[in-house]
Amino acid sequence: MAWPRSTVPYRSWFERLCRGLIVLWRCITSMFPPILALSWRKYRENEPEVTDEHKNSPEDSSSLRDDHQHEAAVGKRAADFDPEPFKKRLKVGEEEEDFDSEEYRVETTDELYCDYDSTWEAEQSDEITIRKSRRLAPSRYHKFSRFETAAKDMQNYRRNYPTQPWQKPWKKQAPDDKPNLNFYLDKTPTLPDGLYLRDFHGHWYGQYDSLESVHSYIQWLFPLQEPGVNYEASTLTKEEIEEFCQNSTAQENLLRSYKLMLDFYGIELCNEDTGEVRRGQNWRDRFKNLNGHTHNSLRITRILKCLGTLGYPHYQAPLVRFFLEETLKYQELPNIKDSVLNYFMFSVRHKKQRRDLIKFAYFSYDHKDEFVWCPKKIQMLWSRQFKRQNRLKKDSFNLACDPYSFSVDIEGQYKETSKVEFVSDEQN
Incomplete structure (x- = not known):
């Protein structure tokens, strides 16, 4: 007897076949997941990384390479100043080292490897890796995730902002419009306050209440290529940066602004050639204010970035070293210690100086098993x-x-x- 085409036994046989194939596939994937994952990972590593920000852009690879070269060039510029005063401050475990030697090469499998920290890459390396997903650290290193978030921001700064997603299309700046440079030449006032640079340098020195409570001036005194809380302040352009660095008047005025803010934080500049700083006479009261108003950590990060952008990269390391000593060695300013380690330290453009600072931080850190700011291999x-x-x-x-x-x-x-x-x- 022949079965009709639409009868149940036919459908039952076909369903059994399909279910059998599904069960077989599940067995294979459950028995060999490491092999399949390894094969997929090798395939993805050989495939060029493309993020949403870099799609449809034929100049991405060359742009990133140029940005990396820019970081090296700025580092070379920072190395031109006399390093002897900085070397004299080296303590135990800080002797000169060849950080580019083979023993300092770090694998991506390192327990504390950070995708966004190029500190331990060779100076000659032009390779730039941008990963879509970050590598999670063990649970006991709860600080690592915060460091990795900060590292992404600081690397974007050190590489001269290869992507600028914050640019607003309705607020485009004309090529010949240089509001930050004109402000530093005392030609135009700040917005929205309408203050000229001469007002800050002539009347704001020592006015700690105004410097603390007003939040719209810092973006003008220390402009960056990224915005701040003052919507009416303008971000720096590449052309503006180049012209600013070549203008001696603007450079001298930036130095005066730096001294103004150092005094606000209880610090004084003791060597204009090297950028070395020390405690000011008012340091006790100013440290108390700084420790109690931690939003100043954002301001100091902006100041450090501005110094590295507008002609004073050699001032970065001495200021960061000062804060490392105060927070780790003398146990002052405990409320900004995380900002010093996560942001201040990685704002330094010169790679060799940045490595020296990390090494000093490691030897000064009380609980070295909780130190997450460099790979485990280097700590060992x-x-x-x-x-x-x-x-x-x-x-x-x-x-x-x-x-x-x-x-x-x-x-x-x-x-x-x-x-x-x-x-x-x-x-x-």
């Missing part, structure tokens, strides 16, 4: 170096105090020698 490397230095210091002390002590040869091997024999060899 520094830790071994520190232990080795302590061992050598202990051996040197024993050598000076004991008749029979230990000397260390180049290979790190210990051999017992007499004190008299060591002194005679040294004299020879």
